[in-house]
Amino acid sequence: MKIGVLGAGQLGRMMAISGYPLNHQFGFSGNSLDEPAALLGHMFALEDNADYIESLVAFADVITYESENTDVDMVKEINKDVVVYPGEKSLFITQHRGREKALFDQLSIPCAPYQMVNSLADLKKAVKDIGLPAILKTATGGYDGKGQFLMRSADQIKEAFESMSGVEFILEGFVNFKRELSLIAVRGLDNDHKYYPLVENTHHNGILRLTIAPAQNINPEVQKTAEHYMQTLLDEMEHVGVLTIELFETENGLVVNEMAPRVHNSGHWSIEGANTSQFENHVRAITGMPLGDTTPIHAFSAMVNIIGKNGPTEIALNMPNAHLHLYDKAKRADRKLGHITITADSQTQLATSIEKLKDFLP
Ligand code: ATP
Ligand code: MG
Numbered sequence: 001m002k003i004g005v006l007g008a009g010q011l012g013r014m015m016a017i018s019g020y021p022l023n024h025q026f027g028f029s030g031n032s033l034d035e036p037a038a039l040l041g042h043m044f045a046l047e048d049n050a051d052y053i054e055s056l057v058a059f060a061d062v063i064t065y066e067s068e069n070t071d072v073d074m075v076k077e078i079n080k081d082v083v084v085y086p087g088e089k090s091l092f093i094t095q096h097r098g099r100e101k102a103l104f105d106q107l108s109i110p111c112a113p114y115q116m117v118n119s120l121a122d123l124k125k126a127v128k129d130i131g132l133p134a135i136l137k138t139a140t141g142g143y144d145g146k147g148q149f150l151m152r153s154a155d156q157i158k159e160a161f162e163s164m165s166g167v168e169f170i171l172e173g174f175v176n177f178k179r180e181l182s183l184i185a186v187r188g189l190d191n192d193h194k195y196y197p198l199v200e201n202t203h204h205n206g207i208l209r210l211t212i213a214p215a216q217n218i219n220p221e222v223q224k225t226a227e228h229y230m231q232t233l234l235d236e237m238e239h240v241g242v243l244t245i246e247l248f249e250t251e252n253g254l255v256v257n258e259m260a261p262r263v264h265n266s267g268h269w270s271i272e273g274a275n276t277s278q279f280e281n282h283v284r285a286i287t288g289m290p291l292g293d294t295t296p297i298h299a300f301s302a303m304v305n306i307i308g309k310n311g312p313t314e315i316a317l318n319m320p321n322a323h324l325h326l327y328d329k330a331k332r333a334d335r336k337l338g339h340i341t342i343t344a345d346s347q348t349q350l351a352t353s354i355e356k357l358k359d360f361l362p
Pocket of ligand 2: 258
């Protein structure tokens with residue numbers, strides 16, 4: 001099939017790399033001709049063609065997207081000509097933190113206490129009701145921790161409010177977590193579901209730096225609970241494709257942070273670490289192919305992000321159990337330029353391999 005991707009970043013790039021062996025073709029849309037996926041398929045770019053979205057739609061048998069910030073009205077229009085997966089409902093809900101939390105409440109999925117905020121008065125009330133510390137976030141458009149203000153004291157209310165841009169915010173109570181986890185799953189057109197194991201994520205300044213897969217010391221009941229939340233969400237949204245949920249592990253069990261209707265940075269390990277990668281499974285799902293087995297191949301995998309500068313990538317090239325992925329992006333502070341996957345058959349090998357890549361970690 002011809003798969004059209006709205007976006008041409010690293011996620012689209014890795015989708016294409018996984019989809020060609022299955023005999024699919026790819027087209028991408030983006031602003032310029034030099035985006036990370038541009039050389040991996042037909043590139044429809046605004047700088048080249050004012051009707052670039054129409055051209056992508058004309059090319060494609062099915063459309064998918066790279067970001068939950070994709071315009072829903074545009075997707076509605078596209079859907080009249082070519083089917084878009086994941087569908088409008090998944091996109092509409094996951095691009096707005098308030099809608100997402102309302103759905104968690106409706107489905108009895110635990111999440112942080114929250115209130116929507118449209119004014120300084122709303123924020124004062126929300127701080128009173130939720131308490132501090134709390135995080136003020138833009139309702140839409142955030143990524144890599146952008147558009148967030150961690151409030152520790154009531155003196156910061158005005159500063160927090162003024163730091164926000166946009167119109168709608170959400171105040172979330174701070175969750176005292178032990179670890180951050182994520183769960184990636186895929187739902188097919190035939191309603192088949194497959195789950196990857198919970199993975200453990202370490203962030204620095206709001207940016208994911210390290211994923212360990214599977215997360216260590218996870219009670220099977222915890223995996224089951226996370227899969228139950230996931231299944232409820234997949235079915236409620238009639239989701240087709242990969243869905244990711246980010247979770248906090250707390251003293252009182254799992255608390256869901258947010259979800260993404262797409263392949264996720266915390267699933268990049270699956271390229272070498274699982275029988276079928278998240279990218280291939282997303283491609284399989286949206287093209288109506290049977291889903292692939294999600295079982296890990298090794299006892300452990302780890303994913304180290306390459307952020308801001310390329311760093312000593314030859315270290316990874318010289319490790320037998322490491323795999324380098326660069327996204328053909330220009331260097332810029334805090335930018336995701338690539339990642340390295342490590343596979344390991346023991347905890348010791350995992351630890352020594354991560355240690356070798358310490359220059360990439362904060
Ligand atoms: P990304 O796109 O990278 O997932 P994001 O910008 O969508 O990030 P969040 O996932 O909501 O934002 O927040 C980024 C990080 O900030 C979280 O991974 C977590 O470390 C921390 N964080 C967010 N919300 C809370 C909370 N309510 N309590 C404690 N920590 C939080
Ligand atoms: Mg997040």
